[in-house]
Amino acid sequence: MSNWQKIKDYFKKQQEIILLVHEKPDGDCLGSALALGHHLREEGYQPKLFHPEPIPSTYDYLPGGEMINIYQKKELPAGRPIIAVDCADLGRILYPLSQNTSIINIDHHCSNTFFGDFNLVDASAAATGEMVFDLLKRSSYKISPATATCLYIAILADTGSFSYSNTTSKTFQTAAELLELGSDIELIRYNFFDRRPLVELLTIKHALTNLQFSAQNKIVWSALSYRELSANNLLNTDTDSVINLMRSVEGVEAAIVFRELEPFKIKISFRSQKHLDVNLLAQEFGGGGHSRAAGCSIEGNLQEITAKVMERAQASLKKSPYEGGDSSGRGN
């Protein structure tokens, strides 16, 4: 029996299926959830994606937007099966769950807690979208152009447009198949790559202006105060572009961005190259994520928190098998 058949067994006789994504939804969770939504609809179900906020404009053009319901953080309609997409733990699900609700957990985070009644978790997948592609491909239904479009953006987003180390021959084959299945690459290309808000550029400018180096230039970081962010209308932009730029500098192992999004509330993003496990580092401060990309939030004074986190980051780097780009394999 295919996994998709197993999942449908958990639906019992319910036609209405609830799809949930995590806070600040990204291309992978939205693309994967909407792809599942299209597929469910094509099989006669009524999928609804519940989220407390409007989805970001980076993804508001994806086919299936009519499945999205802005639904405040209260109990969900009873009895409906839930598919949690790209959510590592119950804390990522933004709603209280009632008893006797079937929960299907589809995710690729290594920190996943297997909170579902049915858990499809594969930390080796480049994206949850890659898992959903396999899941649907192995069922007997054809993947529609709308489903293919949503899966394409999921993979594109989580592989950094095929640039991260999770990109494999299989990722490219999947991308080629998705284009052949009718994925609308022009829609995605234009909206995803070429419709970036100007504030993203300005965030890059400000973060680069405040650039600092630690640990013999192996860690690069930047701190943006509430005052600077609010004065330039940069409170609601994300830092993916700038932190990836910072991490890509020759000799850099890790990049860290501190943003004071509210006075004394600091959001910290971590990225690393090869050695530093930033998931562990973020966990020290109550956060988490992947070993190469993680985050956390801390309350307090920006300068004090910056000093504290940078001290822990340097200590973690010292303990990690860091080779400093030295291909002879000597650690230091």
Next chain:
Amino acid sequence: MSNWQKIKDYFKKQQEIILLVHEKPDGDCLGSALALGHHLREEGYQPKLFHPEPIPSTYDYLPGGEMINIYQKKELPAGRPIIAVDCADLGRILYPLSQNTSIINIDHHCSNTFFGDFNLVDASAAATGEMVFDLLKRSSYKISPATATCLYIAILADTGSFSYSNTTSKTFQTAAELLELGSDIELIRYNFFDRRPLVELLTIKHALTNLQFSAQNKIVWSALSYRELSANNLLNTDTDSVINLMRSVEGVEAAIVFRELEPFKIKISFRSQKHLDVNLLAQEFGGGGHSRAAGCSIEGNLQEITAKVMERAQASLKKSPYEGGDSSGRGN
């Protein structure tokens, strides 16, 4: 007879084959030329890549570097057949050519002048590397891991890591095949994406600090004076990253970067989205390239040249079928 067989007919009995690339060689011309070099070597020839300058560090890790000869701009050794790779015209070849030299011209620029004795020109190819892949695949020889690595970087570089509109299902299939043939994606990933010089980040910072908008924000541009570039050691970096960032802003049709690389010598780079033919625009100033990416050099005062080029750019944009992102198709 395959094109590769036809090309080899032009070699006559010569074993030593000269590979030429254009000035400021990029990933496509270097990757394609080195791929041809590996293949030629595997077939028993002695290929040499002649270039007047050391190749940029962005590409100095590619297998086959021992084929590269730094050779000053004088007449090339007589009688050796020449393969010009990714060169649109004879001006791009940096050497005077002697009589009776066989010239094989392999290129994907639409402005190619068919200057060779044998011309393999396909303006529809995403990269010259895609053409070389087809060329070699249709010959009876197997593509080696070294050849595959060089072709992978060629395609990666000219498609902006699979983000530009030239990316197709075929591009992904080729990438998947190249990985299966043993392309060293880790070598490329680390060196191409994650070993970017710090000056590239600083170039982004300075260009964003000088950011300006014209034509109702449809053209974004930035001018960097000799004084600013030299004071910050930014004379030798390229502007690909920053101009692509600039072009990707919502509502922007074209991005232009002016750099005064020597006092009163201005290098101008153009990128466009969908409508403005920057090849034609660059040609007005003695340059050229592709319709979406072009460049030129002009001597004179930075401010005067900026004003003149921006005036022509705005005039060209008015004449172009620009729709301002309005999907109803109304022009303006």
